[in-house]
Amino acid sequence: MKLLLTSGGITNTSIRDALVDLLGKPVAESSALCVPTAQWGHPNCGPVSVRGFASGAPPWGGMTSMEWKSLGLLELTALPTIGPERWVPWVREADVLLVDGGDATYLCHWMRESGLADLLPSLPDTVWVGVSAGSMVMTPRIGDDFVNWPSAPDDRTLGVVDFSIFPHLDVFPTNTLAEAERWATGLGHPAYVLDDQSAIKVSDGTVEVVSEGQWRLLSPPPGP
Numbered sequence: 001m002k003l004l005l006t007s008g009g010i011t012n013t014s015i016r017d018a019l020v021d022l023l024g025k026p027v028a029e030s031s032a033l034c035v036p037t038a039q040w041g042h043p044n045c046g047p048v049s050v051r052g053f054a055s056g057a058p059p060w061g062g063m064t065s066m067e068w069k070s071l072g073l074l075e076l077t078a079l080p081t082i083g084p085e086r087w088v089p090w091v092r093e094a095d096v097l098l099v100d101g102g103d104a105t106y107l108c109h110w111m112r113e114s115g116l117a118d119l120l121p122s123l124p125d126t127v128w129v130g131v132s133a134g135s136m137v138m139t140p141r142i143g144d145d146f147v148n149w150p151s152a153p154d155d156r157t158l159g160v161v162d163f164s165i166f167p168h169l170d171v172f173p174t175n176t177l178a179e180a181e182r183w184a185t186g187l188g189h190p191a192y193v194l195d196d197q198s199a200i201k202v203s204d205g206t207v208e209v210v211s212e213g214q215w216r217l218l219s220p221p222p223g224p
Contacts, residue, residue: 001120002127002203003160005135007167008196009062012212018201022127023095030095032068037076038099038133041106041149053100063098063129076107079114091119094126101132101167104142105152111137117158132167135200139164143183161202162189169195169214177216184218191218 002022010016016027023030036053039045051057054073056065064071072090074097079087091097099107111117120128128138136142140159143166147155164187166180180193192200197213209215 001123001160002125003138004127004129004199004201005138005161005165006129006131006199007135007165007169007194008171009131010066010129011062012197014210014212015197015199018199018208018210019096019127019129022201022203024125025095028067029069031070031072031093032064032096032098033072033074033090033094034064034098034100035074035076035134036100036102037110038102038104038107038137040077041103041109042101042133043148045102050100063131076110076114076116079116084115088115088119091116091126092123096127096129099128099130099134099137101130101134103147103149103152104133104136104157105147105155106149107133107137108157109149109152111158120160135167136165140189141187143187145179145183161207163207164189164191165200166191166193167196169193169198169216171196180216181218184220188220190220192216193218 004019004022034054036050039050137157138160139157141155141164142157144155166183168175184191193216195213198211198215201208201210
């Protein structure tokens, strides 16, 4: 699977160009499924924001309002009740999964429960575009600061990549570089700090930062 791990979505030309490069064709020739599931796990999200993301309404719907050939909605919490024979073909036929933010541990739980996590290794040409928690779920850990789902056992997520992500740099009062540096000290592996004009492109094992804003790579402190 190819990854475009964003903080705020497709917010500028550079990130859009990275998406088109991963797709290997124009957006208008590509089919997409949007995944709002992570929102249900976060106390600040709910029906209005989920509708905004899925419908393309501002300020949440920047990715779903793009000129996709087709756009559908994939709700992971429903998948265990309908059987893989129905939903797996939907995912295999999609060129891109647009995965919204919310709580990454909740998203991780439902990716595993639904079977989507197990399906991902068999989708080498599919592009995963994450926003915030939709990006963080692909990392090994998100740090306790970002766990908002009360039933989360810990801060671990899927570990598809070997780095963590601190999103929304300077977007919220608590999302400062100083807070990111404190957050990163307990992770034990590298971490990227991204503002909403920045993203990480991962393809064929190559990791590339795409940015028209501010970002920082934080390395873990040296061992004893």
